[in-house]
Structure formats: structure tokens, C-alpha cells
Amino acid sequence: MARPVSPFPTDLELEILKILWEAAPQTVSEIREALARVGRDLAHTTVITMLGTMVSKKQIKKLEPESGKAFRFVPLVEHHDVSRRMLGDLFERVFAGSAEAVVQGLFDVADLDQEELAQLRKLLNKKTKESRE
Numbered sequence: 001m002a003r004p005v006s007p008f009p010t011d012l013e014l015e016i017l018k019i020l021w022e023a024a025p026q027t028v029s030e031i032r033e034a035l036a037r038v039g040r041d042l043a044h045t046t047v048i049t050m051l052g053t054m055v056s057k058k059q060i061k062k063l064e065p066e067s068g069k070a071f072r073f074v075p076l077v078e079h080h081d082v083s084r085r086m087l088g089d090l091f092e093r094v095f096a097g098s099a100e101a102v103v104q105g106l107f108d109v110a111d112l113d114q115e116e117l118a119q120l121r122k123l124l125n126k127k128t129k130e131s132r133e
Contacts, residue, residue: 005057008086013054015040021079025063025072 009017019034020026026034032047042050051073054060063072095101106112112120 008089009059009082012040012050013057013059014082016050016054017059017075017077017079017082020060020073020075024074027070027072029070031073 015035015038016031019031028044028047028051031051032042032044035042035047051060051062055062055073059075059077060073061076063074065071091097091099091102095105110116
């Protein structure tokens, strides 16, 4: 029996989306080259197959070629929307909806410098102020 389609991008789909969020539209060759730069050296046909799957999942759109040039691809999903949905799923499934557990987990795995800690403090202070209003 086939595995159910995930509402979230696979690791490779996410890599392709990151490439397209950074600069779009891009051709298959450009996407393949960008994937190789991040350590995903895939066959041209593999990238074509993956892009076709992503078009079917409505994650990206295939643009018609301009006067004999190659097809180009653009993202149909926004980075913010994907990251928010994925983080929400992680928040519920892994941390049982506990914001404290998420923050503790972040402190356990991330090597935060003083600037990042200051930014987190600002965010917490802002959220605290908003919740009082």
C-alpha cells in the first residue's frame, strides 16, 4: 500500500523550495546546479521527476519556455507559510503544545550567542507586553 502524501515538503522538496525562494524562476539545470552546491548531486532526470511531483502537489508552477528556451519553475507556496505549518506540527507532535519545552529544546541544541539571546529576550518582552494588553 502506498504511503499517504504528507502535507509537508520532503527534505529534497524543501531544498528545491529554498532554491526557488532565493531566486525564481529557475530552469531544471539551474536547480540541479544549486542542489549540487549544497551536496545533493542528482541526475538531471531525477530533478525533472522531483519537479514534476512538486508541480502535481501544487508546491511549484512550471512556466512555459520563452522562444525555445527551457521550462522554468517558480514556487507557489511561501516560505513563511511552509515554515509555520511545519513548526506548528513539530510543536504539537513532539512538544505536546508546550512552548516551554520548545524553548528548552532550542537551548539544548543551539549554540546561541549573546546577540541571539538578546533578540530572543526582545521577542519574549514584546510577547509579554502584548499579552498584558
